[in-house]
Amino acid sequence: MAQIGKRNLLTIVRSSTPGLYLDGGTHGEILLPGKFIPTGAVVGGKVEVFVYRDSEDRLVATTQQPLVQVGELAYLRVAGINPRVGVFLEWGLEKDLLLPMREMDGPVNPGDRVVVMVVLDDRTDRLIASARFNRRLDLKPPHYHEGEAVQLMVASKSPLGFNLVVNNAHRGLIYHTEIHGPLRVGDVVQGYIRAIRPDGKLDLALGQAGHRRIGEMADKVMAVLTAKGGRLPYHDNSLPEEIRDVFGMSKKAFKQAIGTLFRERQIIIDPDGITLVGPVDGEQGAAEK
Template sequence: MAQLGKRNLLTVVRSAAPGLYLDGGARGEILLPGKFIPTGAVVGGKVEVFVYRDSEDRLVATTEQPLAELGELAYLRVAGINPRVGVFLEWGLEKDLLLPMREMDGPVNLGDRVVVMVVLDERTDRLIASARFNRRLDQKPPHYHEGESVRLMVASKSPLGFNLVVNNAHRGLIYHTDIIGPLKVGDVVPGYIRAIRPDGKLDLALGQAGHRRIGPMSEKVLEVLTARGGRLPYHDNSLPEEIRDVFGMSKKAFKQAIGALFKERKIMIDPDGISLLSTVDGEK
């Protein structure tokens, strides 16, 4: 049976003036309008389409790709507002996606962007958006492991950092001190699981996982050190903001990087800062 809100590989059963009719299984025949028919599509063949409902609530197929499918999150722009119904969001298809009043998480204006999840309204069997998606995330304890690479969506700011959604399924947090470079609501970024707390909550980090991340960070420290004469007044007790401004990394990443460089005998660490070992040796 064709899945509403998902990409489907469906068989063409007949051709008519409006377009091709596809076999939707228990959902019956689904129209693929003529303007979306891909080259080479024939009766008996298969086409990959996204299935949703048109403005008259009829099932329809399209070869266009929405910005998010059922169960996925996206950062969508408000294209229209109906005070009695909700707001309409641009999501890459001809028909805008409705964000009903009951699913809004606060007032929005025309042109604003909002993080939403595409969900199925079981009462109407229509796809809608929800900005109140926390209750729709997986409530079971997550089965990730520390260092696992994940896809992150920045959902909202927090006094501690940013709240993110992991793989469209679980909530997590990245602390201000672990943020590398600019980060804003709506960003989709690669990251990894830094820690799994006893209560199941996830601490996250950006970039590559584990030791694969230390190498590039170490190279960055060496690059900055070399460009600035081989010595800099930054160390374990430097402010996180200073580290981020100079090296473009979190303080934790900086400490890991200089630790690795010290073990490789490439730098010297003292209470006043760090120095290239060649520079230190040359002064002796």
């Protein structure tokens, strides 16, 4: 079945004067206008198209590729404004994308850019943009792990740093102290999960720096653990002062490090401490004994 607001690979059912009709499954036949027909397209073959509704609410297909699909965020330019309807955004198709007044997060002017999510409007079944997308993000506790690589969209500035959207689904924050280069609203960058808070919110790191930092801390824990015979009485509830004295890092960094090592199955974490998985180096283990 064809998905509205997505790129689809659809079968060509028949040819007519207006263009080609494609098999849209339960949506019925969908017209691909003649001006969008690719070279070599024949009845029975397949064609990759984007499906949306036109101004008359008919499903149509196009081989033009929009800058963003339904459920995704993008930083789009304002093409025009209708005070009674909303704002029209350029998104790579002939027909501009509507940002309705009720979905706006503040005033804009022609030529401005705005971060929006493309959604399927419950009222009209048409694709629209929403600048008030926070309410559309996934509020369930995320299933990421610390150090995991993710795609980030810079959504807005914050007194603490920048608010970002993780994988088009979850909210996150990167602190000013974690930013080591230019960062602007609308940027799409790769980052890493730095920490997962108890309330499910995400602290983030940009580029490889955050990932390397967690890796370095994990290596440090492994070195101390190996040198001490493969077993140490430190865990999530240990005092920060103890962690700093033994490992030379903050308790937060320690928790990130042992979380990474646990997921990589290099250590076992129990209520009384951490234990190395596998044999300890003979000489180091003997030395500690």
